[in-house]
Amino acid sequence: MDDKFDLIPLLEYIPPTQLDYLDWVSVGMALKQEGYGFDVWDTWSQQDNRYNPREMESKWESLGHSKDTPVTGAFITMKAKENGWTPRQYDGDGMQTFGWDDEISYESTGNYKIVDKSWVEGKEIHEPDNNWNPVTQLKTYIKTLFANDDYVSYVVDSWQKEDGKFSVSGSGIYSKTAEQLLNELDKYSESKDIGWVVGDYNQEAGAWIRFNPLDGKGVKNDNVKEFKYALVESDNLSIEKQNAVMRELELPIAALVYSGSKSVHAIVKVDANDYQEYRKRVEYLYKICNKNGLQVDGQNKNPSRLSRMPGVIRGDHKQFLIDTNIGKGSWEEWQTWIEDLNDDLPEFESLAEMFQEDPPLAPVLIDGVLRRGHKMLIAGPSKAGKSFALMEMTISIAEGIPWFGFNCEMGKVLYLNMELDRPSAYKRFKDIYQSMGIPPKHLENISIWNMRGHSIPMDKLTPKLIRRAQKEKFDAVIIDPIYKVLTGSENDAEQMAKFTNNFDKVAMELGTSVIYCHHHSKGAQGGKSSMDRSSGSGVFARDPDAILDLIELDVTKSLRDQQKNRATAKFYADIILDENPAYLPEIGQDDFLSAAEMRKHLTAALGTERAERIAGFELGPLSKRVDLMTAWRLEGTLREFPKFDSVNLWFNYPLHYSDDAGVLKDLEPVGSEPPYKRGARKGSEANSSEDKKAARAAANKEKLDMAFDFLIDEEGKVLIGKLAEGIEGQPNKETVKKWIDNSEDYERDSNGWVKKPETDKEN
Template sequence: MNQSKFDRAKAWVKATPGAIAGQNGHGATFAVATALVHGFELTRTEAETLLCEYNSKCSPPWKPHELAHKLNQAQIVSHDKPRGWLLESHSITGQGGTPISPTGKFVVRKIQEIPKSDFRFSTIDFLKACFEPDEVVCICNDIVSDEEGRSRPASKGTFLKREEWIQNHFTPPISSMWNGPDSRGAYVRINPCLDESGSDSGVSAYRHVLIEMDEKSKDEQWTALKESKLPLSVVIDSGGKSLHGWVRVDAANKEEWAERRDIVYRHLESIGIDPKNKNASRFSRLAGVMRNGVEQKLIAVNVGAVNWEAFKDDLDAQDLPMEFTLDSIIEYDPKNDPDNLIGDRWIRRGSSLLFVGQSGCGKSSMAAYQGLKWASGADWFGVRPVRSLKVVYIQAENDIADQHDALKGAAQMTFGKENWERGLRNANMLFFRETVRTGADFAVMLRRLVRKTKADLVYIDPLLSYMGGNPSDIEVCANFTRHLLQPIMMETGVVLVLVHHFPKPKGKDDKPESVADLAYSGFGSSDLTNWA
């Protein structure tokens, strides 16, 4: 089901940084009021509700009569964009950018609505788009449902040649078993069949890979499929929550099919797809038939690249350095940077920070204090975030007792001795302990955690517990930071804060270090500082 106008506006407000006094706060808040009233076409009550949510992120918050005035003005001023323009296309994440991340992983940035057309594709159109005349196609309309209402095929299905299906079942007049009021839909295997086993070994042509992602709205799913540039034979509305994309991989055998399937899944992994569809004999929904009164609709045919080779060529071309075009450099607006998180672009999405100090000096407590401040939208020694940030703290050295003592102290510094507990509960900050995983294993866990929590900022404390090698070895250091951490930052926009310590003190006769020298004072390879 598509999101309502209110839900879409709510997601937009959630992703929009709060206004800050002295940084065009009046203009920023009026722009939000205008977007709610005019861009999303909300009622006055709906707009007031969401503007109050936005106000909770503003520093300082506006008074009620000030918010009411901005809504009044938004309703009466003239606008240069049509009413409802934000319902046609808007940012999912509040960020700008292209559909492909700098690492080559696919990332959706803009929602596009599913195209509407008076033309209706039929089941015959679907069958001709996906199968050859003499190929055996397996279709199943024998369906059972579990206690939660989830449907599945109750048999291996019926195996007929494509032309037999067309002539005997889908040439009008069509039986009510397919489109009548009692029809519960039908399934079709994504590849033609060699026998009636219904297994992967019974596939005669390894042509298609199935992808779906039913945790997103259908407009988001359509955008992901379309902008991925994958060679899609068809895109089908399942009649439920999901769209099904049939990726045409045209593999020579089962082994090549598996290789190409994995390429498809890696290409889409950053937006999340259903991992259960990894077999070549998988059932999808049959286009053109009715499912409990809703059509399993064929939305589009031949979307994206013309074939697998063209897609792969385009994918390989992305394996180049990220280009900043002259236009993008010239047109960048430093006063309107949606990726800015802290200060005057001191820390932007996808950047990093080293938090370095000598052993035993209280680095962890100070880092936790910094995180609590920024999670609360407050400044840390004058360094202020643009809004309350979602902060995650991963550490290796403290058990629950140590964590209590450290956090209590940091929370009392942040919220005061009387209010520290309430402030800590309300802070947008999560705490985790990881004592085993290092190197690549740690990076895999970190990627999952960032996606699950939607964190803006993640503290990794201490760095040496997770690097998995000698930090003085430039290859070890570069592999961990540039090859394991950097892709996560660029794919998700998360900021990583590495808590690290100085090497052992130098001799008493050594000269004091300059400020420039201190930049490289963390233990290990200088590449750590160069990366951060």
């Protein structure tokens, strides 16, 4: 593809000299997976002194992938980020683009650059003179890093390679505890010779020690007993600058050791609970170091890695302890400090400056309801036609026509279809266009992203959505429905706050309105305000700039009969208009509202036989259609505009239309009648004791649901004592407990009662 993300520039941020063998191979696998050729990997690898041209091509051919977990371009972007690459670059229009397989994180998105190495003054280290005490050096190191019963591993044997460098020979000693070593070192404190304890070593090579305690059975990662420390080693800066940068970064260093050559070894406190956490913390540590100019040797990630032992000679220099316990006191303190320095929050602004600037408000998208770049939630129960309402809104914005009586500015809309298959979505849009009677003049203003079968959590969807949509300049992005992309429990306020933050990200990055729909909680909704009906955490009531809520109206039999009468009369009038329009002047104005009178006119206009045939074959489906019509009231809670009068609607598949006749204005919402009255009415209508019992149980459940939804806290919980106080009539706790036990909607939590998770079945 022409617009495929280019990984080659990212390789500049990943020096192969920093990588261990596994990471080096993984870069090759990622390049191969993404379609790059051997020459890219080969050219990049030549920067490393381990490069062997005779092996490269055969190694490339052997690179394979697991079908389940292939190494992709995401690995390269991850390694590049660790070394300072910024995954989001600004284009000429000021829009941001996301990197390969980015996802939204709720940690700081700062660049983590704290130190400018070019401005840091080096901090000298002072090598001990010949009167130094190697025993004291090693004792201090061991006491600083290990508990008495920790097994300490070290190596003094070495061998010289062809290039003249020395490397460790064998696994060394790993069966002595810190206490044993300290006791033995005490014996030779006056002689200052640690060789009597650790063994003789080659003074050209030096000696090594592992910084994490082992189990006394081996020296592999599996033998690491506690994941306390990680090694930070770098040789891209001078010794003095390495020392200064590590201190400027406030690294939580337990021991700082001069290696006797080109680097300082920092033994950093990470205090991980297990290997997985250790890996994550080391990756974070190395990322911070790399972004601040301290290019860390990536081969030192292993928790069983060897570091330089203080108290020995290495060539012309000493390996010695520079300092202990410097920087922040713990990993948690240091990480908090780093994150606090690198938040991406805006700066404080003076209100006086804003008064002078007089910043303009965002343009209106839906008059009296929503501005561009703001968020709107449409809530309602199943069968409210929420998806139809959103499609009607999509068409109204695209065509620049009113929606439910609210004027819409013409604009481009991206509709995220999470639920319907592609043909069904197309048919539904086409049916709505036809039912609205609107010629599709501006279809180019509607883009559909058919995501059924491809749903992913919103934090992963957000960067992909932004990257794809940023060139289109959409005025609105509509997500239907959100349960398909929901992350976390909808009753958890913290998780839902993180979830809805994604909508802010989309709105801010794209400059678009974000509109989404959600379902009502269980139980009667008539007694609640519009902002309290959405299921789950109260975050859904507080986060959007506009909440539009659909609640069903209780249509009486007489009103439905009236609608059948009017629908039948209109049907007859349409037939006359179509087949004998010359007869229309014979019809009186009031007759157009009467099915009986219009039947007479139909007979007069078309003849008895034709009129009877129409009545016999056409009116059955019409009557059924009216029976299936539902009535709804649209209410709003707005942040930017005054509250509007409720809008009453009929939903007659596939379209909502306004109640222009005003017949719905006096209807009460379903569930607005007090539960005890509804329960009594149901009880009086019951024909048997079982029916009466069921009616009472239903009434009790409605009382319980209403009280729970009213009293629920931000964690989605309610104490049973509060429930008893909040239910009408204030039954005792035992009674309420019995009602809960008889309900399948609630479960016990550590601090109260919570609703069981719902599976929303949207229409």
